[in-house]
Amino acid sequence: MSSDIAKQYRIVQSLLEPLHTEDGYQIPQNDFRVYGxxxxxRAGTLHVEQEYAIGMGRPVVYTSSQNGDSDTFTLVYGLILPADASTGSYRGRIAFTLEPIDSSESPVTVILNIFAEVEVVSSIEITTQAGSKRVALQAGAKEGSSADVTITIRGGFGKQFSxxxxxxxxxxxxxxxxxxxxxVNFMGSSTGKGMVVNELTPLSGKQQTxxxxxxQGDAGSFVLNYTIDxxxxxxxxxxxFKMKYLLEGIDFSQFRLIDSIDFEIDVxxxxxxxxxxxxxxxxxxxxxxxxxxxxxxQVEIEIYSNVGKKYQMTQKVISELTDKEGHVIPDKFFTIQMEDARTKGELKIPEKIPVKKGDAVLFVSDNKGSSDAFKLIYELQLPLDYRSGDYSTRIVYSLSEI
Structure with missing residues (x-):
């Protein structure tokens, strides 16, 4: 710095443009560091003797002597490459502004262009079976109810990581x-060194190793198999939903994002x-x-519903109990009663009543439209003046949303 105004001044550094490639990959600001x-x-105070991350703020890196003497100093810049860094050419810009203190002189700004050539030796790649960034799961399907995500560690990292x-x-x-x-459940299998989760584990809203x-952080690969209930x-x-994959343990205190995969679940x-x-x-x-x-x-009834809406079950009796000659058994001798089987909804016939020709609502679900179960108990007694024989009717059961 050269100054002849005889006034104290300071040098402020600001990051104008983070390091990035032409295709848009950007090195996180916390990974671009500097120290003096x-x-x-020779004079003045150098404020950056301890390494720190170059952020988007305007830190003072140097303050001159009281007399504003000209001076020089050396800054050292370095990169800590994240696990998902890409090989390529990076560019960015830093501004240095000389600001007079207690002076009417105008600030002076100099812009420094930064170029970095990065060659990644160690990396972590996350892929799906289709080679995309999307996993599709279909509940209940013979094929499609599970999917694999492959994580490949190349080059090794020289120390343990998770x-x-x-x-x-x-x-x-x-x-x-x-x-x-x-x-969603998952389980891993490994083809290299290291420990992968090896038992079926439910997905959690928290971080899961x-x-x-x-x-030694050796290279290798492993597969995570995801299944749907x-x-x-x-x-x-x-x-x-989106699944984030994070890296822990490579010379930094916080988790680093490796990649994200989009999950789609079809029920x-x-x-x-x-x-x-x-x-x-x-x-x-x-x-x-x-x-x-x-x-x-006795008739056992099982209802399976996942539509999330209230529904009812009806019974339609097509005809009275009749034999081949047309003799009809009066309905008071043919009865129905419903029996609870840990039923969540409402049984409409908890007590014995005659089975009448036509439609009758037997059951109404809970408000959630939950799957349910119960029993129907039919009872028949032949009147005294009726002859033995074969009597029949048809009963139709149906479900409908309410």
């Missing part, structure tokens, strides 16, 4: 609905009714005779 070599100034994963928020649908982290290298336990829809709609008569595919009453005790026939 003690004793290279790789962690962390989702950026819950899987969320286009309508704002969410599914829990635990709907998925790999710890050997003490059964569709009937999740509300139907398409959900998205198909399920709205199924399963009927399980105790005698197979029929509700049967065998060898019913007048004056004998009533016969019972």
């Amino acid at each position: 070599i003690r004793g290279t100034n 790789i962690l994963q962390m989702p950026e928020g819950l899987p969320i649908g286009v309508d704002g609905s969410e599914i829990p982290y635990e709907a 998925v790999f710890t290298s050997s003490s 059964n569709a009937q336990h999740l509300n139907a829809g398409r959900y998205n 198909p709609r399920i709205f199924d009714l399963i009927i399980k008569p105790e005698s197979g595919g029929l509700i049967q009453f065998r060898n019913v005779k007048p004056l004998e005790p009533p016969q019972k026939s």
